Amino acid sequence: MKPSLIIVDDDFSMAKIISLAAQTMAFDTHVATSADEFMDLYGQIEPSAIVMDVVMPGMDGIELLEWLADRGCDVPIILISGYGKYYIKTAAHLGSIKGIDIIGTLMKPFELTELDVSLQRVLDSREA
Secondary structure: OOOEEEEEOOOHHHHHHHHHHHHHOOOEEEEEOOHHHHHHHHHHOOOOEEEEEOOOOOOOHHHHHHHHHHOOOOOOEEEEEOOOHHHHHHHHHHHHHOOOOEEEEEEOOOOHHHHHHHHHHHHHHHHO
16 A cells, blocks of 8 residues: 655645655655645545645644644654744654654755655655
8 A cells, every 4th residue: 555645835836846756756645735725634534644834824834733743643744844944943843742753854945855865764664
């Protein structure tokens, strides 16, 4: 069974790039461009991992991490952000405190090889 990946980023073109890269690594991908759309997808799909933008309009990534923690989310999460490193590190720390498995962080713009490394960690964690 192919691993499934939910990507949530308000920038559709960025989400599409991530989706295409993940598909080359045999992921079945699903894209959401808002937290609300993500929450609907999360209720329908059992993801193997999540790639999440930290800064989005409406509910941001930190609030979404809390929402996932409240639901007992145990899948690895890769956080991405175009804002400063402090912000993404804070989000990763808060997510970890809530019991979320933050498997990687990427600062936009990132190289696709950096994304591949994080996605490979997801695949490796499934085999462990």
